[in-house]
Amino acid sequence: MSQRVFVRFLSILLVSALVGCAPATYRGWSEGSQYFEPVKQPPKQQPKNSATPSDTATCSSEYRVRSGDTLSKIALSCNIALAALAKANNLHPPYTLYVNQRLTVPFSGARLPDHQLSxxxxxxxxxxxxxxxxxxxxxxxxxxxxxxxxxxxxxxxxxxxxxxxxxxxxxxxxxxxxxxxxxxxxxxxxxxxxxxxxxxxxxxxxxxxxxxxxxxxxxxxxxxxxxxxxxxxxxxxxxxxxxxxxxxxxxx
Known part of the structure; x- marks a missing residue:
């Protein structure tokens, strides 16, 4: 991740549905400008046979979006760069997500193996x-x-x-x-x-x-x-x- 990313920040994490209070530009962990978009309800047509990961396996190679999720929150919990997660799923600001949407989690090259993090x-x-x-x-x-x-x-x-x-x-x-x-x-x-x-x-x-x-x-x-x-x-x-x-x- 380039150090230039950190000259100014967009807020995460860590994600919000603040009403009437637009988030400031550059206050998060990584590139982007709008990380506070709420998850929208899914459209009428949904894939029929999609598996939902358990709460203890949210960072498998495929992640299914749940209510309250944002792209930055998912990236944070999986210890990967938000830019890498967005690129893997062809997402662009404001990174709008839908409940039950399936995302590819790009572990290879974007996330260190758990045993190496410490x-x-x-x-x-x-x-x-x-x-x-x-x-x-x-x-x-x-x-x-x-x-x-x-x-x-x-x-x-x-x-x-x-x-x-x-x-x-x-x-x-x-x-x-x-x-x-x-x-x-x-x-x-x-x-x-x-x-x-x-x-x-x-x-x-x-x-x-x-x-x-x-x-x-x-x-x-x-x-x-x-x-x-x-x-x-x-x-x-x-x-x-x-x-x-x-x-x-x-x-x-």
Whole structure:
């Protein structure tokens, strides 16, 4: 994926059906301009004998679109470049999808095998991140099915959340239901950091922030059962393991 892609960003992930609030250009993981198109209902004519992958096999070579999906969300969950997924399916902005539409997932050359992802994270440059909240709070590193860790921090609603490094806010909003109020910060070293489930956002898109600056307050927004902050790191658009990046600073 070209580094030029990251001069400015379109928002993912991670996806929205915001009404009356068009997404800003360049605030996502990869090329494109409109990732917030909702999935439309299928047309009347549908293929008859199409198999639906199970919830635990959503990243097989063929993916069947479900309600709430967007192309960027599918690319994110499968750890592949959105541009590669769009090209494999001859899709163009605004990447409109339909429920039950079948997509080809181009693993070859576009996605690293699961067993290689952790080792790739370990060989990345040190981003120099700091802990995003008070270090005394309860936390847990959580692995996805590729073995890559995100971070969950549990506390009362309103706990201060701080930027882990200097950067530019490339997304601030609640366009992805499962993540609630979320921030994405682009750093100068090709890293992105994601801060999800916030109660309030203290910065806006386009703002430049400094390391340890207050950016949000911890909350219970999105699809979670208790107040928490979810933090994820990405390098050149691909999710990487945040655990080795944050463990050294936990006791500083």
């Amino acid at each position: 080792s790739v994270s370990q060989s990345l440059p040190n981003p120099g991140f700091v802990w995003p909240v008070k270090k005394t709070l309860k936390y847990a590193f959580v692995e996805d099915r590729s073995g890559l860790n995100g971070l969950r921090i549990y506390a009362n609603v309103g706990e201060a959340v701080y930027a882990m490094d200097d950067g530019e806010v490339v997304y601030a909003g609640n366009g992805i239901a499962q993540y609630g109020a979320m921030l994405i910060i682009k750093h100068d070293n090709d890293y992105l950091t994601v801060y999800a489930h916030n109660d309030t956002l203290q910065v806006v898109e386009g703002a430049h922030v400094t390391q340890k600056q207050l950016i949000a307050t911890l909350g219970k927004t999105g699809q979670v059962m208790e107040p928490q902050l979810y933090v994820e790191a990405r390098y050149r658009g691909r999710k990487v393991d945040i655990k080795p990046m944050l463990e050294p600073v936990m006791h500083q």
